[in-house]
Amino acid sequence: MSTSNPRILVAAGIAALVVLVGGGVFAYSRYKALPDPVTQPVLFNHKIHMDEKLGLTCDSCHKGVNEGPHATIPAVATCIKLCHTDPQGTSPEEPKLREAAAKGNAIPWIQVNKLPGHVYFSHVQHVKFAKMDCKECHGEMKDRTEPVSQTQTSRLDMDTCIDCHQEKGVSTDCLRCHK
Numbered sequence: 001m002s003t004s005n006p007r008i009l010v011a012a013g014i015a016a017l018v019v020l021v022g023g024g025v026f027a028y029s030r031y032k033a034l035p036d037p038v039t040q041p042v043l044f045n046h047k048i049h050m051d052e053k054l055g056l057t058c059d060s061c062h063k064g065v066n067e068g069p070h071a072t073i074p075a076v077a078t079c080i081k082l083c084h085t086d087p088q089g090t091s092p093e094e095p096k097l098r099e100a101a102a103k104g105n106a107i108p109w110i111q112v113n114k115l116p117g118h119v120y121f122s123h124v125q126h127v128k129f130a131k132m133d134c135k136e137c138h139g140e141m142k143d144r145t146e147p148v149s150q151t152q153t154s155r156l157d158m159d160t161c162i163d164c165h166q167e168k169g170v171s172t173d174c175l176r177c178h179k
Contacts (some may be wrong), residue, residue, distance in 0.1 A: 034154055038110045040147035042093050050142040054083070058134045058141065059127075065134070069122040073109055076101045113138075113153045118179050130168060 049056050059065050060082075064072030080101050084094060100107055115121050126132045134141065138152045165172050 034150050037149035038112060040110060040149060041108050042096050042147065044093070044147040045091075046141045046144040048091075048145075049083075065123040065127040068124055069120075071123050073106075076106060109147075112148055112151050114151070115153065115156070120177055120179055130170070 049061070058071075061074045061078070062071040063074070064070045076097060079097055084097060087098065097107070126137075127134065137156060161177065162172055164170075
């Protein structure tokens with residue numbers, strides 16, 4: 001059999017191109033740079049809010065972690081009711097909170113933690129049922145003095161999730177996490 005057959009050469013060339021392009025796309029998707037940080041509308045300080053004296057935990061404000069797929073952001077009225085009852089607060093950011101509350105608006109936070117659309121992730125399954133600590137994915141929020149402006153979940157790729165599922169003895173069936 002001769003290797004000068006044009007069909008075989010074309011097929012081999014296409015196969016090589018597919019492997020090169022596929023490998024490049026895979027490498028880019030795993031090692032791409034983080035997007036530019038966003039500017040959040042309020043300079044929220046987790047460290048102050050999670051101070052031991054206040055006794056707040058992640059789920060004090062992000063109720064959805066124990067109830068559904070999304071962590072949820074508290075309503076401005078909840079912030080006012082729970083902690084910011086004194087209109088003479090000391091934070092220079094507090095007037096933004098009060099203005100939003102007076103107008104019945106939410107703080108227009110910019111979502112930075114996003115998973116691809118084909119991935120299903122449920123906070124309640126991971127936090128309540130699997131007893132995972134928020135810092136496993138989001139880092140040590142109780143020390144954070146500035147709002148989240150870049151994704152904290154960029155390192156959460158399929159390999160990381162599969163490794164964790166295997167370590168915890170949880171199903172790695174594709175349909176468990178993929179739509």
